[in-house]
Amino acid sequence: MMMIPLNITKTIHDWLYSVMPENAASITEMLLIAIAYLALFAVAGLYLVLLERKVAAWFQLRLGPNRVGPFGLFQTMADALKLLSKELTSTDKTDKFLYNLAPFFVITTSLIALSVFPFSKQFQAFDINIGVFFLIAVSSIGVIGILIGGWSSNNKYAMIGAMRSGVQTISYELSVGLSIITMVLLTGTLQLSEIIEIQRTGGWLIWQGHIPAIIAFMIFMIAGTAETNRAPFDLVEAESELGAGFHTEYSGMKFAYFFLAEFINMFIIASIAVVLFFGGWLSPFGITEGITWFPEVLWFLIKVLIIIFLMMWFRWTFPRLRIDQLLTLEWKYLLPINLVNLVVMAIIIWLNLTF
Amino acid sequence: MSYFSDIYNGIKTLLTGMSVTGKYFIHARKGSLTQQYPDNRETLKMFDRFRGEVVMPHDENNEHRCTGCQKCEIACPNGTIEIIWDRGIDEETGKKKKKIDKHIYHLGMCTMCGLCIEACPTDAIVWAQNYENSVYDRTKLSKVLNQPGSKVKAGIED
Numbered sequence: 001m002m003m004i005p006l007n008i009t010k011t012i013h014d015w016l017y018s019v020m021p022e023n024a025a026s027i028t029e030m031l032l033i034a035i036a037y038l039a040l041f042a043v044a045g046l047y048l049v050l051l052e053r054k055v056a057a058w059f060q061l062r063l064g065p066n067r068v069g070p071f072g073l074f075q076t077m078a079d080a081l082k083l084l085s086k087e088l089t090s091t092d093k094t095d096k097f098l099y100n101l102a103p104f105f106v107i108t109t110s111l112i113a114l115s116v117f118p119f120s121k122q123f124q125a126f127d128i129n130i131g132v133f134f135l136i137a138v139s140s141i142g143v144i145g146i147l148i149g150g151w152s153s154n155n156k157y158a159m160i161g162a163m164r165s166g167v168q169t170i171s172y173e174l175s176v177g178l179s180i181i182t183m184v185l186l187t188g189t190l191q192l193s194e195i196i197e198i199q200r201t202g203g204w205l206i207w208q209g210h211i212p213a214i215i216a217f218m219i220f221m222i223a224g225t226a227e228t229n230r231a232p233f234d235l236v237e238a239e240s241e242l243g244a245g246f247h248t249e250y251s252g253m254k255f256a257y258f259f260l261a262e263f264i265n266m267f268i269i270a271s272i273a274v275v276l277f278f279g280g281w282l283s284p285f286g287i288t289e290g291i292t293w294f295p296e297v298l299w300f301l302i303k304v305l306i307i308i309f310l311m312m313w314f315r316w317t318f319p320r321l322r323i324d325q326l327l328t329l330e331w332k333y334l335l336p337i338n339l340v341n342l343v344v345m346a347i348i349i350w351l352n353l354t355f
Numbered sequence: 356m357s358y359f360s361d362i363y364n365g366i367k368t369l370l371t372g373m374s375v376t377g378k379y380f381i382h383a384r385k386g387s388l389t390q391q392y393p394d395n396r397e398t399l400k401m402f403d404r405f406r407g408e409v410v411m412p413h414d415e416n417n418e419h420r421c422t423g424c425q426k427c428e429i430a431c432p433n434g435t436i437e438i439i440w441d442r443g444i445d446e447e448t449g450k451k452k453k454k455i456d457k458h459i460y461h462l463g464m465c466t467m468c469g470l471c472i473e474a475c476p477t478d479a480i481v482w483a484q485n486y487e488n489s490v491y492d493r494t495k496l497s498k499v500l501n502q503p504g505s506k507v508k509a510g511i512e513d
Contacts, residue, residue, distance in 0.1 A: 058383035059376050063391070317376040318369065333362065 033125055041114060041267075045260040046076040048267060051305075052312055059316040086252035091154055094249065098152035103250065103257035105145030110264040113138045117271050118193050120281045120296035131192035132184060135272060136177055139227070142265065143169040146229075146236070149258070150246035161245030164323065165236040168226055171330040172233075175223035178338040182216040182345045183209065183276045186354065196280040204279040208354050212345040217277050219334050219341070224269035225311055226326070228262060232318035233326060270307035271300075278303050401484035406467040409436075409460050410483040411500035418508040419501055421479035423455040427471035435464045436471055455501060462488060463496035477511050 012032065016025040050065065050072070057064030065072030090099055116131045118124040128134055143165060150162020186209045187195045199205055206213045226233040237245030247258045274280055280303075281296040288294040321329065348354060390399055401407065413419050423440040437459040445452040458480075472480055480500065490496060 055380075057389075058380050061379055061383055061388045063387050063389040313373060313376065313380075317372045337362075 037111065037114060037125065041111060041264055042260065044267065045263045046080055048263040048308065049079075049259070050076045051308070052263070055309065055312045056316050059313075080256060083252055083256040088252045088254060089249075091249055093154045095152035095154070098148045099249075100254075102145050102149030102152065103254040103261075105148060106142050106261040107257045107264075109138055109142040109145065110261045110268060113268050114264070114271075116192060117268075117275065118196060118280055119300050123297055124193060127191065127193050129191045132180055132190040132195075132276075135268075136173075136180065139265070139268060140169070140173055142261065145261075146246050149250070153246070153249040155249050157242040157244075158246050158248045161236045161238075161242045161248070165229060165246060167323070168229065168233060168235065168326060171327060172223045172226040172334075175219055175330060175334045175338055176227055178335070178342060179216040179220040179223065180272070180276060182212060182338070182342050185342070185345050185349060186213070192275055192280075195275060196282060199279040200282055200286075203355060204277065204282070206277040209345060209348070210355065212341050212348060213277065215337065215341045216345070217273070219338050220273060220277075221307075221310065221314075223330075223334060224273065225314055226330075228265045228269055228311075230262070230266065230311060231315040232320050234320060235323055235326065238320060266308060266311060267304065270304045270311070273307050274300060274303040278307075401486060403484070405482070405484045405486070406469060407483045407485040408462050408488060408498075409465065409471065409480050409500070411458060411480050413502055413505055414508070417502060417505045419479055419505050420477045420508050420511050421455055421458060421501060422477055422507055422512050423453045424476065426474045426476060427480060430470045430474035432468065432470065433464050433466065435461050435466075437461070454507060458500040459497060460500050461497045463493055 013029060016028055019025075020028065053075070054064040054072075056062075065075035068075040068078050090096070113135055115125040116128055116134055118127070146165045146169075147162045150158040150160075150165070153159070183205055184190060186205055187198050189195060189198070195205075199208075202208050206217055209216070229236045236242075237247070242248070247255055250258060281300040283289060283294075283296070283299050288296075288299070392399065411419050411421060423438060425438050425440070428436045428438050438455055439457040439459065440453055441456050442451050443454050444450070469482070472482060488496075
């Protein structure tokens with residue numbers, strides 16, 4: 001049920017139900033929440049791009065964007081405005097329908113996945129009881145957008161990029177899924193809010209599950225980086241080989257959708273990691289447990305940003321893998337380790353060795 | 356079993372790489388290499404090996420070291436240097452002697468290869484480190500390197 005008893009939405013909620021019939025109010029509320037999420041994550045995506053550029057600059061002993069606004073804070077806003085005002089070009093023989101559909105596919109799936117995350121105790125749009133399953137299912141759809149985009153562009157580089165993305169995502173989906181299942185063994189529930197409730201009493205899951213949880217976390221980070229098609233797994237858009245990969249033929253706002261979706265996907269992977277391993281919006285050692293006014297969403301965001309920083313650290317350190325190395329890593333290393341790890345986790349829970 | 360040692364070595368080398376970039380990240384605020392060019396115009400100094408343009412240094416008596424041997428003109432692969440010379444009578448010995456009238460340098464044609472400077476036997480021309488060489492009219496790119504009224508330093512030809 002679409003109910004968010006946030007303080008601010010509570011007022012709006014009551015007001016809407018007082019002026020409209022119940023159905024209309026419900027639909028209006030849904031629309032309002034959708035717009036709020038869209039706006040929030042457009043801005044979040046833009047600032048993640050800025051963060052990426054800043055972090056990249058610091059890793060390379062540069063300064064990064066620092067001209068537009070204080071410390072370059074409006075740089076990505078300006079970039080987005082530029083992209084908005086640009087012409088939407090396409091080549092002659094594109095499949096027009098699929099070509100225009102692809103960016104929306106990518107951005108919509110990443111936005112759907114965001115709806116189930118508990119950003120704080122109250123701030124969760126859709127507390128579904130199969131949350132983890134829903135996340136795995138939805139986050140896999142994004143690759144269809146990439147495949148459609150690459151296919152309909154009628155460009156061999158875009159095509160190769162999209163096919164590589166398909167290979168990569170299908171392979172690494174297994175590792176993401178299995179490492180999540182390892183943690184689900186520990187929690188015994190798929191509902192994200194309940195997973196966090198379990199961590200409130202017993203400590204964060206990475207502490208409860210100790211060794212297998214840490215291994216699962218490492219595998220999840222590697223496979224998650226591969227899922228978002230980021231370096232060192234960015235074969236999809238390997239600049240030196242494929243131009244820009246699957247979005248070679250896209251311009252203007254359609255390109256910006258792909259670009260934003262990449263960063264929102266990174267946010268999603270980091271959020272899953274935070275919820276499943278680091279206690280979601282729970283404060284470390286319960287230091288703000290008793291403080292009612294403290295915004296718990298802050299803890300969630302801090303943890304997510306740390307994980308995102310880790311992914312950026314990967315990106316600006318490691319060289320890109322070859323396609324055979326990529327598949328070797330998945331099928332010969334991550335997958336067997338993951339399966340063994342799953343059994344180890346089961347044994348540990350059976351013998352009651354969890355903390 | 357190289358399988359497990361491969362994993363171990365892989366993780367070890369990855370962590371080594373991350374520690375290297377991590378150190379860079381921490382020191383980035385102090386050791387940034389970026390030059391914010393138009394802002395630091397006054398203080399920005401190019402390194403010694405930078406090839407801005409060819410100049411002919413003159414000392415305080417308005418004397419240069421160019422004997423007019425034309426080796427630089429011959430060495431230049433694209434005719435950037437043009438020397439207008441003349442024979443004048445040397446006051447001390449009374450003999451006829453070659454001396455330069457104008458040492459013309461076309462910056463617009465120069466590829467900064469440095470062959471002229473290598474060829475010069477008396478080190479009369481050197482690299483300057485200036486870099487703001489853009490002008491509105493390309494005739495301004497042709498420069499006379501020897502200053503008006505200058506003459507060759509005594510004892511250079513010996």
